[in-house]
Amino acid sequence: MSYGFTDILQLIGSLGLFLFGMKVMSDALLKLAGNKMRSILATMTSNRFFGILTGFLITSVIQSSSATTLMVVSFSNASLLTLAESISVIMGANIGTTITAWLITILGFKVSMSAIALPLVGFGFVFTFSKKEQSTHWGNFIIGFALLFIGLQFLKEAMPDIKNNPEILAFLSRYTDLGYLSILLFLFIGTLLTVIIQSSSATMALTLIMCAQGWIPFELAAAMVLGENVGTTITANLAALVGNYQAKRTARAHLIFNLIGVLWMLVLFYPFLRFITWITSQLGSDSPYVNAAAIPVAISLFHTMFNIINTFLLVWFVNPIARLVEKFVPAKIEMDKAIDEPKFLDKKALQFPETAIASLIKETKYLFKNAIFEIVSHTMNIHREDIMSDEKIKKVIKKSQEDLKTNVRELYVSKVKTIYGEIIRFATTAQSTLSLTKEQHNQVSEIKVANRKMVESIKSTSELGRNVSKYLNSDNKYIKKEYDKFRKKVAKVLRIIYLFRTEENNADYYQKLQELKQEAKDNIHKSTKQIDRLIRKDLIDAEMASSLVNDNDNVNDTVKQLIEVAELLYGNRDSILENNVDSQ
Template sequence: MAYSFYDILQLVGALGLFLFGMKVMSDALLKLAGNKLRSFLATMTSNRVFGVITGFFITSVIQSSSATTLMVVSFSNAGLLTLTESISVIMGANIGTTITAWLITILGFKVSMSTIALPLVGFGFLFTFSKRKNLDNWGNFIIGFALLFIGLQFLKDAMPDIKNNPEILAFLSQYTDLGFLSVLLFLLIGTVLTVVIQSSSATMALTLIMTAEGWIPFELAAAMVLGENIGTTITANLAALVASYKAKRTARAHLAFNIIGVIWVLVLFYPFLRFVSWLAELLGSQSPYITAAAIPVAISLFHTVFNISNTILLIWFINPIAKIVEKLVPEQIEPDIKVDEPKFLNKEVLKYPETAISVLLKESKYLFKTTVFEIVSHALHIHRSDIKSDLKLKKVIKKSNILFELDVREQYVTRVKYIYGQIINYATKAQTDLDLNEQQNQQISEIKIANRNMVEIIKDVNELSRNITIYLNSENKYIQKEYDKLRKRVVKVLRVIHLFRTEKDNEAYHNTLKRLKDRARDNKNMSNANLDKLIREDLITVDMASSLVNDTDNVNDIIKNLIITAELLYGKKDTLLDNGNNT
């Protein structure tokens, strides 16, 4: 056989050029439409039909089902998508990936792109000189598009010429005449090729070329396409290996969906192929059983009909599929993480703006509602359960006569400082490394401000706590009463914030917080008048008065920072961020 090692290298090189073109084109499209597409993904999955449409639309635009699936896995990992939402998007992505097959079939086989591909590279290269980011990305898209078809032409040229090498057919005939066993064998070949190449589009291109060159008949090419649908799930499953159980479930759901589809098509394999052949002839093509040149069109049609049929059939079984996957990948009960370590932050979240914002927000909310809430409560010598209860505030203050042994400074160093540093670190990296729009940049800035406010709250409560400890059981009932007033003011704010973040209808609590914030601003003059009376009537000592002045200012600052932080973290009902994790 006149097919040397050099020819094999030519074939591998042509495949590499095709893949490179696909990557350049897909990356450019992601940069052009990435933010909008991810926002679309986060907002358009409210029901299964919208999820399918979203998956189809995104994959059609970026020309990569793997990129869409990886995006879905990342979103699941960050808690932006539920398992059922993820499954519906993946169903749509499977349909969207058929666009690539049609692109190759029509432009690669029906139209000769090789004559205009090189001029397109030159045209696209001119755009890359532009200082405008969008024009540069359009240039890369045009170059990638042209390289894809140059690679496809090289692939066709690098394929062995069967007319001059008839022994190749003799080699293949050993495996093409085994009946249904041949179908299973070529299904496995399609799966393995896709796993190795890591691109179902490239395997599809190889399959289409093999059919056009007469290497394999229609039914074996269809079997390879079924294998490609299984092989393409490997990318997502590999990405999910180091992710959370939610991401693993999403990846397994993709695999389960495609395997179920392949099984039922294999059961109806030959009738299904005859239906596709009839449909191809109905649309004006020739029968793939008679003419080899008609096979690429029939294969693209088979790919499309298979994915649409599979989605229409299984869209009604999303919940059962989700339950099966949940049993295969049980929920991982996370070990008790020390509070001084981040609970949600990991490097994976910095892939996309949406996942970074979602996880930064979750980490900040967790720090605020657990650690900061506890430190402030205990610094006031109040039980958190009393603050969350329906007990009247007067009774809460009266009840809390037991002093907590609390070192606020130590609590900050061991429980807050490292987490705060990590949140600021991740937020800064997101603003530096990710392509954020103005709104996303503003959201991250607000998260950073909220965390700085938390640190200020702990700093102010540290000053307050020392004097509360001294004066809570003082024999001077007047200073004790004044400090109880201060405690009551902070406890009231903590209670309203708790209700604001846990109640669905929270507008009334938000209005209450705004009034309390305004009152904290205006409280200085009122406090001074009351203080003057206490000093004038010798009801408290000068030292007590000095402490009371400082602590009144501290309480006003604590209240303002608590409310501002709550507003920043919980006040804006943005669908991109509010995914059921507000409590």
């Protein structure tokens, strides 16, 4: 055999060039269309057919089913997609990946790209000098596209020719004449190659070249394609190993979906191949059983038809597949993290803008619902349960006369300070390392503003809280009554915010918050007539008067800050952002 070590290295190098071209092209397309694609994916509806269309379009555009499935796994990890939605997107991605096979078949075998590939590299290289980021990405896409076909040409040339190396045919004939066992063997080879190379497109290219060179017949090439469908699921499963149970479920669903498809195809394997042969003959092509040159088209057609039929058979069983996966991967109760440890900020979420923003929003809302809500209500000597109850605020204030002895500083240090710092750090990292759109950058800025407002509300409440406790059961009924009014004002705002974020029809609560915010703005730094009256009539002493005047400002600051946080996290945020983003 004349095929030596140098030839093997040339074959590996050709494959490497093909993969590099595929990566450069895919990465450039991701940068060109990734934001829009991810935006569509993050906001998609639960309609399974729309999910299939989304998966198909994303994979067709970015030319990488692995990138699509990794995106889906990441989105599942961040709870942006449900399991059923993830399954439908992956179904569409399986169809989308067949576009690559047709690209290789038509331009790599039917059209000679070798003559124009190098000029294309030069043409694309010129674009990379552009100061416009979009033009640079287009340049990289053109270079990647050309390198892919240069690599494919090298692959065809580096693959040993059976005419010059008859030993290969003798070696392969031992395994190609075993009937159904040969089908299973080459299915396994296709799976193994895809797992090793980590690219079903590269394995498809190798399969097509092996067919064109006469190494393997049509049916064994089809078996390798089935193996590639199984092998391509490994990427997502490897990525899900470090994800949560939702990510693992999505990856397992991908594996189960492709395995089910392979199983029914093995049962109908030979009739299906005859069906593909009939279609190719109707299209004017030779039979793949007769002419090896016709196999690439037949294999691409087989790949496409299999994935389309498999998808439209199993699309009706998305929910049963989801339930099956849920049994295989039960929901895992996360170990309770330390009180000052973030619950949702995960380095993996910094892979995409959408997952980073989702994590930031969840962490901020969790901090607000638990720590901030508790600290503010307890500082007013009111239990959270009473705020969230249906009991009238007036009665809540009247019965809440026990000093809860809330140490605001201690609670801030133990429940807020560290998490607040981690949120700001995570947000700043996202803004500096991710390619955020202007809208996404503004979203992250809004989250930072919301967190800053929460900390400010604690500081305002801290000042107020000391005097609330001091005068809670004062012998002076006038000062007690004034501080009960302050407590009532804060409690009312907390309750409306609670209803605003929990009720589905919350327009009325939003309107009430706007009215309370305007009222608080008008009252800041203004002494009320009631306080003036109490001072004039000597119903309160000088110390009480000073406290009341200061705390009138504090309560209005607290109210305004809490409402602005609620707006940023749960409602209309534009006006808040405009007023605050510049002062970060």
